[in-house]
Amino acid sequence: MPETRMWQVRWQSAQRSARVAARRAGRSARTAARAARRAAHSASGAAQQTWQAAPRQTRQTWQLTAVSAATGLAVAVAAVTAAGPWDSGQRTAERAAAVPAPATGGEHHDDGREPGPAPSAPAVLTALGGPVRGAVGRGGAAPAPTDAGLADALAPLLADPALGPLRTASVVDVAAGRQVFGEQPDQVATPASTVKLATAVAALSRLGADHRIDTRVVLAGKDRIVLVGGGDPTLTAHPAAPGPGEQPASLRALADATARALHQRKLTTVSLGYDASAFTGPAEHPIGPNENIAPVSALMTDEGRLDDSDHGTAPRSTDPAGDTARTFAGLLKERDITVTGDPDEARAPAAPERIAVVHSLPLSALVERMLTYSDNDIAEALARQTALAAHQPAGFEGAAKAVRDALAAQHLPLAGAVFEDGSGLDRDDKVSANLLSHLLLAAAAPGNPELRPVVTGLPVAAFTGTLSGRYVGDTAGAGTVRAKTGTLTGINTLAGTVVDADGRLLAFAFMTTGTTDPQAAQKALDRMASTVANCGCR
Secondary structure (H helix, E strand, C coil): CCHHHHHHHHHHHHHHHHHHHHHHCCCCHHHHHHHHHHHHHHHHHHHHHHHHHCCHHHHHHCCCHHHCCHHHHHHHHHHHHHHCCCCHHHHHHHHHHCECCCCCCCCCCCCCCCCCCECCCCCCCCCCCCCCCCCCCHHHCCCCCCHHHHHHHHHHHHCCCCCCCEEEEEEEECCCCEEEEEECCCCEECCHHHHHHHHHHHHHHHHCCCCCCEEEEEECCCCEEEEECCCCCCCECCCCCCCCCCCCCEHHHHHHHHHHHHHHCCCCEEEEEEECCCCCCCCCCCCCCECCECCCCCCCCHHHECCCCCCCCCCECCCHHHHHHHHHHHHHHHCCCEEEEEEEECCCCCCCEEEEEEECCCHHHHHHHHHHCCCHHHHHHHHHHHHHHCCCCCCHHHHHHHHHHHHHHCCCCCCCCECCCCCCCCCCCEEEHHHHHHHHHHHHCCCCHHHCHHHHCCCECCCCHHHCCCCCCCCCCCCCCEEEEEEECCEEEEEEEEECCCCCEEEEEEEEECCCCHHHHHHHHHHHHHHHHCCCCC
């Protein structure tokens, strides 16, 4: 058989071994836990050997992260569910192996519970459109669902009275690149937070996944410095978090570097200005002061939060830039630098001498954090970064134009689309289910690796982010559905990816307007996604 097909068969065999072993681990709580952990370890080893042995070009064809965790999560779910309450030894081991949840904020559809980390799972990558459940069709590809089969499965669910009078849907076969189910797919509706998918695709396509946002300190005279914000809302004033992994940009690290540079120049007394002019226009979101979002500023720390939270709603600063500058002055004082007077608004010189800088996490990580916890502050910042890259004014209007232009360059279906903000908090945003499903299609396409963080950042049903409290007990959807949520009063949306019962990767978008019971509406949308996961639909 061809070399690529040979490696694909070996890879699929490793995946099937993991699933079979997990299903057999059900005799008793303790036995099942041990068996599932052995299965995960064995599957991980087999998968890793197959992956490492495959040619580099073949491995690249498997880099579809939309379903990279689905099989591994199934094994982990079996272990955790069967084991029941953990004893101290197992609890310690699982904590050590757990995947830490991103620490970001979300809009008001977050249920407010502290999200637990998803169980650790071996990295299992699936070929685009390839089978993950053993059903192999012609040419080795998983059989595609038929339009009629999906209509039979989804049309009755769209009639659920929990949904509002406007109900639209689009399901796209990722491998074939075509729509296989639609219900008014081109009808625009208020997307709520699913508009963040558009913000993410636009930012990544314009800036690239490796782009970082700088926060600088520059000289502005003999004994004056200016703190210059570049638009990184994740700049933190907190001490570095323990553990491995790259940290967000730190105001403390910037103070360290600034103090060293000033001491080298024999400067121990300076005045401090702060420059947040990278962003323009109104800072306040059109919805007004709100615990879901701080005033949009190019200079802020910890998203302007006034408590110790790192996601969800929180009281916010009304002057994020000024508060950041005052905190920075205090940090300089701790490092034997005296700041005279109060920090004041200023403009950095046209060609300043930079004395210190910190860099944000890469854009790929910011996108993932934004999507996982529906982080409104990151969303508005990334929309403005897109505007800066397109040489547009970095305010609400310029960001909206830049996002639309970036999506048009990707040849996405934009008929009727309106972008009033980057976060989806504005009810005047309008997109179609067709656009949402095609944003995901573009992000999953092998030819668009720079867009892959859109897929990897999607919350995992019953495990992470805004889906951590949903799909609990839903064996078809939990750990398999990956989707961006969207909730405003009377608005419910869900858009993501799922692997169907035959192993076919599908992207979906379900939207409804005019709902009166948000919990019932969410469950109705969740049932639709789970039905796609449990359906071969031929």
